[in-house]
Amino acid sequence: MNLTLKVWRQQNADSKGEMVTYKVSDITPDMSFLEMIDVLNEGILSGDIEDKQNYGPVAFDHDCREGICGMCSMYINGEPHGPGRAVTTCQLHMREFSDGETIYIEPWRAKAFPIIKDLVTDRSAFDRIIQAGGYVSVNTSGNTQDANALPIPKENADAAFDAATCIGCGACVAACKNSSAMLFTSAKVAQLSLLPQGEPEREKRVMDMVKQMDEEGFGNCTNTGACSVECPKEISLENIARMNREFLRANLTSSK
Amino acid sequence: MSGLIKSSLAKKYWMAATGLFLCLFLVGHLAGNLQLFIPGEEGKIQFNEYAKFMTTNPIVRVLSIVTFASVLFHVIDGIILTVANKKARPQNYAYSKPSKNSIWTSRNMGVLGTIILAFIITHLSNFWYKMKFGSLPVDSAGYTDLHGVVMEAFQSPIYVIIYVVSMVAIGFHLWHGFSSAFKTMGVSHKSYTPLIEKAGYAFSVIIPLGFALIPIYVFLTNS
Numbered sequence: 001m002n003l004t005l006k007v008w009r010q011q012n013a014d015s016k017g018e019m020v021t022y023k024v025s026d027i028t029p030d031m032s033f034l035e036m037i038d039v040l041n042e043g044i045l046s047g048d049i050e051d052k053q054n055y056g057p058v059a060f061d062h063d064c065r066e067g068i069c070g071m072c073s074m075y076i077n078g079e080p081h082g083p084g085r086a087v088t089t090c091q092l093h094m095r096e097f098s099d100g101e102t103i104y105i106e107p108w109r110a111k112a113f114p115i116i117k118d119l120v121t122d123r124s125a126f127d128r129i130i131q132a133g134g135y136v137s138v139n140t141s142g143n144t145q146d147a148n149a150l151p152i153p154k155e156n157a158d159a160a161f162d163a164a165t166c167i168g169c170g171a172c173v174a175a176c177k178n179s180s181a182m183l184f185t186s187a188k189v190a191q192l193s194l195l196p197q198g199e200p201e202r203e204k205r206v207m208d209m210v211k212q213m214d215e216e217g218f219g220n221c222t223n224t225g226a227c228s229v230e231c232p233k234e235i236s237l238e239n240i241a242r243m244n245r246e247f248l249r250a251n252l253t254s255s256k
Numbered sequence: 257m258s259g260l261i262k263s264s265l266a267k268k269y270w271m272a273a274t275g276l277f278l279c280l281f282l283v284g285h286l287a288g289n290l291q292l293f294i295p296g297e298e299g300k301i302q303f304n305e306y307a308k309f310m311t312t313n314p315i316v317r318v319l320s321i322v323t324f325a326s327v328l329f330h331v332i333d334g335i336i337l338t339v340a341n342k343k344a345r346p347q348n349y350a351y352s353k354p355s356k357n358s359i360w361t362s363r364n365m366g367v368l369g370t371i372i373l374a375f376i377i378t379h380l381s382n383f384w385y386k387m388k389f390g391s392l393p394v395d396s397a398g399y400t401d402l403h404g405v406v407m408e409a410f411q412s413p414i415y416v417i418i419y420v421v422s423m424v425a426i427g428f429h430l431w432h433g434f435s436s437a438f439k440t441m442g443v444s445h446k447s448y449t450p451l452i453e454k455a456g457y458a459f460s461v462i463i464p465l466g467f468a469l470i471p472i473y474v475f476l477t478n479s
Contacts, residue, residue: 008350075352077351083356106350111343111346177345178341179341210259210265211259219341219343220267221268222362222436223439224358225357225358225362229356237439241439241440241443242444244441245442247259
């Protein structure tokens with residue numbers, strides 16, 4: 001396959017970026033999207049692919065390359081993680097594209113996710129949201145209780161597990177027209193509030209995590225549902241409604 | 257408690273609550289308007305008597321103040337949220353395909369809301385202002401003749417078109433807004449959310465259609 005790539009190039013956080021066009025050839029349909037970028041970068045390094053402005057290899061986030069770490073983050077042809085559903089960029093394969101196609105590749109766009117270089121964004125805003133309340137208190141005095149000793153309704157365990165599959169990649173923020181982090185935050189809130197282990201911090205958790213989410217500069221939720229459609233782990237919009245409910249409940253009942 | 261005033265979620269709760277209250281208002285308003293389908297002198301007097309009741313009854317007065325406040329709150333809150341949302345993405349994508357993941361109405365609530373606000377201002381100056389501050393003639397039973405003002409306004413094809421187009425905008429606004437408001441308030445469950453969504457779609461078609469039929473009916477029967 002021969003492809004035309006339009007890639008966002010930006011030297012550093014302060015510089016002004018631009019879309020730069022590259023031509024890549026010898027792409028096979030069984031390559032993953034990241035392997036295709038690897039081919040591009042090898043071509044730029046060897047000089048086989050023309051890089052007029054001398055930007056050098058394209059910087060992009062990646063780690064496990066098996067769809068579970070949440071590092072890869074490319075806005076491909078107008079959608080986070082590209083045209084596929086329930087896949088991350090690393091699990092997106094070139095057979096989804098056709099020979100001669102032009103592919104647009106951009107970083108996540110959000111004030112809360114500043115660009116570090118090219119396609120790499122700083123997503124530590126998510127870490128700070130987790131730090132604000134995405135944890136449970138565990139007795140570590142030496143007689144730690146087995147988690148399975150606590151009875152949990154099957155439906156709650158299933159819903160908590162579904163929410164827990166969120167890998168924190170940020171596609172929800174990238175997809176949202178408001179750059180809202182509601183799907184991410186609500187998945188973490190829902191996961192813990194559904195389990196007995198999360199009960200002691202239930203009110204404080206949702207209030208603190210929402211507060212941190214607001215401070216990071218994410219936008220507001222309009223329930224468009226774009227986040228859930230683009231989510232590689234298909235996190236349900238139901239979690240957002242659950243967080244709305246949890247937040248209302250916490251503010252009305254919390255002693256704080 | 258401060259979370260119910262300052263947080264992003266609080267702004268959404270107020271948006272949803274005022275929006276749902278305005279849905280109730282639409283039902284009441286349409287029920288009253290349906291009297292315009294009653295023909296002849298009888299219909300005229302009944303409508304004018306109803307208009308007098310709606311401007312003098314103390315309970316209705318309280319409701320109308322709440323309605324005005326809701327519209328104002330919904331507009332201001334909407335602007336605050338939209339500005340914050342724009343700030344959250346200072347640089348846009350060079351290439352984006354939002355139609356792949358969301359419906360058009362859900363992404364254009366602000367645009368639709370602006371059309372609706374322009375309509376509300378036009379609508380109030382056409383009827384409410386004239387009833388409240390204008391010097392209108394009285395009908396044969398001695399009531400202020402608002403019915404005559406309505407009949408006259410809808411002789412104009414431009415007015416009829418503005419009214420019908422505005423009702424389409426309200427329909428699209430409600431198509432997303434009705435069920436979205438419930439989700440924002442945390443009212444969501446797999447057993448009844450599909451029902452709320454269907455009710456919302458029905459509401460967003462039936463109510464604006466009912467409103468739109470009146471100017472069309474008046475225009476066709478009086479010209």
